[in-house]
Amino acid sequence: MKRTFLIAGSILILMAFGSVPYHLLTANTFPSLQDKERVEINLSTPKNYFDFSLSKLDEASLEQIRNTVKAQSKKTESIQIDEEMFEKYLQYKGALETLSPSSTINLDYMISLDNQIKGLQLQFFTNDEIELLFGEENLLRQFAINKIQISQQELSHDERLSLLNTLISNMPEHIQQAEKNNQLITHLEELSDLEGQNLHLRRQELVGSEGAARLADLDDQRQHFQSVLAGYFVERNEILKSQQFSNQDREAAIDYLRSQRFQKKDIRRVLALERIHDQNQ
Structure with a gap:
């Protein structure tokens, strides 16, 4: 099995997310180049575990991965690892490949893609399974769409900002923080033309x-x-x-x-x- 079909759906989803996934950066925490590189993999949900397992396709066959998931489902209590759900997840990932990408990423395409992805989810999973596997993913995709809809409305800057702040305030806390971090990164990148003391003072105001x-x-x-x-x-x-x-x-x-x-x-x-x-x- 080629790995292409397993990642095609993820590419489509990231296209719809816009700026997501987020860079989790806080005003008081900046990475040091002297620190050792660390890769932390979040295996706290079934979807994360499934994706992590499938990322090993270069090293193991799909059948070996199936056997690993089956064995894990018998000993894992902290997350709901289910071999039957894994099989449905494989079919879902394959179905995502049938969605047609677009060379132009605009609001209409993002809405259409969102509807197609949700439609495929309903083909393979129950509502409870969809919430378990894709709840946050669907929320983030809708959040990206809503942000674009606000930006395209004929409103004053203050009105648009008010709607955006209301939208963000209705998101879970970690998404609110991530959005603030994205805005911070954007503001920092806008300082690229400054130098010396001017750059330092503007950075000081931000962080x-x-x-x-x-x-x-x-x-x-x-x-x-x-x-x-x-x-x-x-x-x-x-x-x-x-x-x-x-x-x-x-x-x-x-x-x-x-x-x-x-x-x-x-x-x-x-x-x-x-x-x-x-x-x-």
Whole structure:
């Protein structure tokens, strides 16, 4: 089974979400580049567990995944893992692939897509199962649609803002916080043309003194990384062009150079940047 059909539905859903999923960023918490990279997977709902299981299709067959879900359903009490529901979920994911994508993402298409997705959910699941599996997903999709509807109404700025605030206030607390975080990120990105003290003062207004200091540290670290990366590409190109190396020795020399210039946690990022760099040559 190709993995394509399993991710096609997710792509369609993300297209309808607009800015969702959200970046969960608070005014007093900014990631440090010195922190170890951590990936936390939320397995607190059946849908999250099903999606996590299907993400392993590159490593295991679908039958192996089915067996794992079946075994898990017998020993899990904290979430409702049900092998029958998993089979219906597989059929649903396959059906999502039949939905036609659009090159133009507008309000009419988003409403149509939302209706089609909900229609497919009703084909495979009971109302209780839909709420369990897709309750928040459907809510977020409707939230994105409502935001666009408000933005397109012929209203004054204050009237539009009032409607938007009312819409947000009716969302669960974590969605309200996520929306505030999105707005904060947008405001921070709008400061990209500022420099020096002006930039620091505007950041301070948005995120406070500690937040502004953390952002300044991130700026310094990004600039340092870009400087090291530029030098690395120069040295790497010299190795690639050298006729003194065999292909194997050339790879070994580049691996050594990469390990000397970058921290271990940055290697995957550097490899990705190398591919982009080489494609643009």
